[in-house]
Amino acid sequence: xxxxxxxxxxxxxxxxxxxxxxxxxxxxxxxxxxxxxxxxxxxxxxxxxxxxxxxxxxxxxxxxxxxxxxxxxxxxxxxxxxxxxxxxxxxxxxxxxxxxxxxxxxxxxxxxxxxxxxxxxxxxxxxxxxxxxxxxxxxxxxxxxxxxxxxxxxxxxxxxxxxxxxxxxxxxxxxxxxxxxxxxxxxxxxxxxxxxxx
Numbered sequence: 138x139x140x141x142x143x144x145x146x147x148x149x150x151x152x153x154x155x156x157x158x159x160x161x162x163x164x165x166x167x168x169x170x171x172x173x174x175x176x177x178x179x180x181x182x183x184x185x186x187x188x189x190x191x192x193x194x195x196x197x198x199x200x201x202x203x204x205x206x207x208x209x210x211x212x213x214x215x216x217x218x219x220x221x222x223x224x225x226x227x228x229x230x231x232x233x234x235x236x237x238x239x240x241x242x243x244x245x246x247x248x249x250x251x252x253x254x255x256x257x258x259x260x261x262x263x264x265x266x267x268x269x270x271x272x273x274x275x276x277x278x279x280x281x282x283x284x285x286x287x288x289x290x291x292x293x294x295x296x297x298x299x300x301x302x303x304x305x306x307x308x309x310x311x312x313x314x315x316x317x318x319x320x321x322x323x324x325x326x327x328x329x330x331x332x333x334x335x
Contacts, residue, residue: 142165142334143165144165144166144167144207145164145165145166145207145208145330145331145334146164146166146167146207146208146209146210146252146330147166147167147168147169147198147199147204147207147208147209147210148166148167148169148209148210149169149170149171149194149195149197149198149199149209149210149211149212150168150170150171150194150210150211150212151168151170152212152315152316154296154314154315154316155212155315155316156168158311158314158315158316158318158321159210159316159321161318162318162321162322162332162333163332163333163334164325164330164332164334165334166210167204167207169198169201169204170198171193171194171195171197171198171211172197173190173193173194173197175190175213175224177222183215183217183220183222183247184247184249184262186213186215186222187213187214187215187247187248187249187262188213188251188260188262190211190213190249191211191212191213191249191250191251191260192211192251192253192258192260193211194211194212194213194251195209195211195251195253195258196209196211196258198211198253199253199254206255208252208253208254208255208328208330209252209253209254210250210251210252210321210324211250211251211252211253212248212249212250212251212315212316212321213248213249214246214247214248214249214290214312214313214315215246215247215248215290216239216244216245216246216290216291217244217245217246217247218238218239218242218244218245219238221238223235223238223244223290223291223292224290225287225288225289225290225292226286226287226292229281231292232281232286232287232292233274233278233281235286235291235292235293236272236277236280236281236286237274237277239269239272239291239292239293239302240269240270240271240272240277241269241270241271241272242268242269243266243267243268243269244266244267244269244291245264245265245266245267246264246266246267246291246308246312246313247262247263247264247265248262248263248264248265248309248312248313248315248316248317248320249261249262249263250263250316250320250321250324251324252324252325252328254328259324259327259328260324261317261320261321261323261324263308263309263312263317263319263320264308265306265307265308265309265312265313266306266307266308267295267303267305267306267307267313268303268305268306269302269303269304270302270303270304272302280293280298280299283298285297285298285299286299294314295310295313295314296314
């Protein structure tokens with residue numbers, strides 16, 4: 138994509154994966170990460186939490202006076218197993234525990250994307266199911282030592298080395314990476330933001 142193309146929107150995320158997915162569908166953008174503290178509220182369902190965080194990220198960045206009138210895209214993704222929301226592992230112990238929980242079974246990936254434009258907010262939710270094959274302790278330790286899982290929700294990256302753990306996927310691959318492109322494209326189309334810019 139031509140780096141000189143004017144941005145069509147603002148991405149309220151520092152995630153290089155989300156930025157790469159937007160570029161994949163031809164949407165030049167600026168990156169202005171939100172400073173939102175990502176915490177689930179007491180009594181809040183996981184789906185509601187994911188939607189709220191995506192919306193609040195978009196609204197927080199769109200509220201900055203210096204950004205002009207570009208629409209702002211916010212997103213959030215949660216890995217869910219046994220009713221637990223797995224965030225980014227804080228250390229090796231937690232990372233290995235996450236992989237052990239995911240080993241040999243299915244988990245959900247719930248992703249929300251929100252677009253703030255001219256005072257209006259639109260949101261879409263995506264649910265995917267990922268099944269891991271059985272993992273050995275040795276390969277979990279080797280995977281952790283690779284450094285890849287340390288900043289990933291659920292402690293793995295489907296687009297990286299963690300792809301070898303995935304036995305099956307029902308739903309959206311891009312949502313598991315971090316941005317559901319089908320839902321994102323629908324929001325952008327409704328807002329008049331074109332795709333596939335050269």
